[in-house]
Amino acid sequence: MRGSYNTRQKRELLSFLQERSMQHFSVDEVVFELRDRGEKIGRSTVYRYLEQLAEQGSVRKYPGVEGVTQYQHVEDTDRCDDHFHMMCSRCGNLLHVDCSLMRSMTEHLMACHGFKLDPRETILIGLCAKCRAVDGEEADHVADCHEGCHHSL
Amino acid sequence: MRGSYNTRQKRELLSFLQERSMQHFSVDEVVFELRDRGEKIGRSTVYRYLEQLAEQGSVRKYPGVEGVTQYQHVEDTDRCDDHFHMMCSRCGNLLHVDCSLMRSMTEHLMACHGFKLDPRETILIGLCAKCRAVDGEEADHVADCHEGCHHSL
């Protein structure tokens, strides 16, 4: 049966995923970052293991910018079905937005445009507050929001 | 100077783009579809020309589902800076949504979440009305919408 052995490579990859939770990364980043800390792992192993985790839902997989597939560890799969994800095009961080306005947008698209939005597949692209600040653009005061509106890393 | 010659291949590719305006397609689709109608064109030419058009903005380029880059001809570049795009995950058609609710969502993300959404990069994924109908899901009545709300192919 698949995945029944507790190997060194699996442990090291899992701990990498924990550390970089919710951030995206490529297969090569995994290989080299682990190699830098003296933990040798084959590329095939990383591909195979990430694929396996993607199938069971604890890792998300999507096409990256330069033809390099990006992976991202998600803590709790079920939690991500009903809210949206914003990805910062600069730092690559993924933010989760759970917010009544987003939900009403979903309803609006359905009612007025006949489009059934899929929150799991959709990723909103833009610049996060941190990166706008670094860019020199003044970080605006982030207003207190109406009820039922949250975002988190 | 680049692009100064008016060749047969360029004309045929341009007419293909006109026909499939706003739809996405791969390099191979271009090659084979043109070849089927007796217009022979090399893969490299298609790659090079689409890349060129992408740089100048009349073609959009984004990673497809199976590692195959998808291209899409846009009529008027400027027009697409201020509205959103929804892509049907089944038929691949791209819909343009220009709608006050979408704009207020952008403002909301900025004000309450500090996130500066980029409408040019963001693509909303879901199922379009047609494909939901084909799926057997009853096509809901699409309500008349509030002012300032449009969508088009």
Add this chain to the structure above:
DNA sequence: TTGCGTGCAAAGGTTTTGCATGGCA
């Protein structure tokens, strides 16, 4: 000992590039 897990190397696929040839102006 058994059989899954691993890693190398090869294969498979897409995209890019070098270079000789073809064709527009």
Add this chain to the structure above:
DNA sequence: TGCCATGCAAAACCTTTGCACGCAA
């Protein structure tokens, strides 16, 4: 004629797969 455009083939990628060996149980 001059020079860009084209297309083939090779190269450069990323990813998958086959297979022998290693290692957990």
